[in-house]
Amino acid sequence: MSDNLTRRTALAAGLASLAAASATPAHAVGAMKHYILVDLKPGVDQLVLDRWYMTFHAPQVRRAFKAWQRNYVSYRSYLPTEEARKAYPLQYGRMTEIQFDSLADFQETRPNNIYGGLQSFTPPPGGWNAPPFESTTASIPVNPQHVYINKDTPPKELPYLRWIIFFRYPKDVTAEQGDAWYRDTHAPEIARLPGVKRYVSYEALTKTAPYPRVAELWFDDYAAWKAAFLPGPKLTAPSWGGKGLFVDAISMFVGENPDVDFINDKRSIP
Numbered sequence: 696m697s698d699n700l701t702r703r704t705a706l707a708a709g710l711a712s713l714a715a716a717s718a719t720p721a722h723a724v725g726a727m728k729h730y731i732l733v734d735l736k737p738g739v740d741q742l743v744l745d746r747w748y749m750t751f752h753a754p755q756v757r758r759a760f761k762a763w764q765r766n767y768v769s770y771r772s773y774l775p776t777e778e779a780r781k782a783y784p785l786q787y788g789r790m791t792e793i794q795f796d797s798l799a800d801f802q803e804t805r806p807n808n809i810y811g812g813l814q815s816f817t818p819p820p821g822g823w824n825a826p827p828f829e830s831t832t833a834s835i836p837v838n839p840q841h842v843y844i845n846k847d848t849p850p851k852e853l854p855y856l857r858w859i860i861f862f863r864y865p866k867d868v869t870a871e872q873g874d875a876w877y878r879d880t881h882a883p884e885i886a887r888l889p890g891v892k893r894y895v896s897y898e899a900l901t902k903t904a905p906y907p908r909v910a911e912l913w914f915d916d917y918a919a920w921k922a923a924f925l926p927g928p929k930l931t932a933p934s935w936g937g938k939g940l941f942v943d944a945i946s947m948f949v950g951e952n953p954d955v956d957f958i959n960d961k962r963s964i965p
Contacts (some may be wrong), residue, residue: 724900726765726837727801729793730909731830732861732947734786739827741771743820744788751817753957759810761958763803766794768953773856773917775948782925783939786947788828790859794837798900801834831945833861833909839895841878844886846893848913854950855892856914861906862944865935870907873942876933877908881941884930885912890919906945917948 735744748769757767768791775785795801819826848855864873877896886894893913899906914920933941 724798724836725796727795727798727834727900728837729791729795729801730833730835730859730861731789731791731793732786732832732859732945733788733791733828733830734945734947735788735828741788743827745771747817747819748789749955752819753955755810755816757957759808760804763795763800764793764958765796766792767957768792769955769957770949770952771954773948773950776917778925779921779948782927784945786945788947790947790949792953798834831861831905833897833904833906834900835897835909836900839897839911841882841896843882843894843896844891845895846891848892848951851915853916854952856916856920857949857951858912858914858920858946859949860910860912860940860944860946862908862910862940862942863906864908864942868933868935873908873933880931881933884928888923888928890914890923906943908942913951920948 733744735741753767753769757764770790770792772787772789774787779785813823819828821827864870882894882896885891891912891914893911895911897909897911899908912920914923927939930941932938935941
C-alpha cells in the first residue's frame, strides 16, 4: 500500500504510514501529539463518518495501540461558511488528537504489531480505496516550539474557536527561507490582528510529513475570526508572492474541547 493512500485514509496514529513513523526526528522532543484532519467529501453527512469511527475504528485503534497512547480525543469541526471557504483552504469533518510520551513510543507501535495494518481494520463505507473522507496527519510536540501570542482564555459560555492550519512552503523555498519569513515577518503581523487570543506554531517531528508546519490560532468565536481575516488583512507577502496564507495549506475550525474522549468516555453511538 502506498504512503499516499495511508495518509489519505488513516484516522489514527496506528494507521499513518510506516515511512513517516520511522523517519528520523527533526530534533529531540518529549511528549508528542498526532493531529489528524479528516475532511468529508462533498455531500457526505458527518454521521456516516461518526458511526463508523465510533463503532469500529476507534475501538480497534485502542485495541491495537492502547499500550502507548496517553490520550485519544476527537473534535467535531465547525461547518465553515461559504465566505470563509472562498478565502481560505478550510476543511470540514473532524480533528483527532492522539498523544504519546515520546516519538519513540509512537514509532514503537508499528513493528510486529499482532493486530496488523490498515487492511486488518474494519473499512469505512466505500472501502479503503474509496472512503467518504480524506485525512492528513502531522506529528508534532505537545507544546509548540514557537509562541507568538498567549492571552488568557478563561471559561465562557460558548467555546473558543481554534483555527488549525497545516502548511508547507513552495517547493523551491527552503525550510530556512520559509521559516525566516514566517518568524520575522508573517507571525508578528498575524499576532497584531484584532481578536487573536493565542497563536503558536509547530515543526513536524518526521522528515516525511506531508505538511511539515502546523499553526494554531484561538479566537473568542467565528465573529472575532471574521473581523481579523475577512476581508483578508494587509500582510507582507513573501519573496515567492502569493495571497491569502501565502503557503500551501489545509485548515479546520474546531472548538477548544473535544466532543469524544475514546479513553475516558462511555457514550452512545450516534
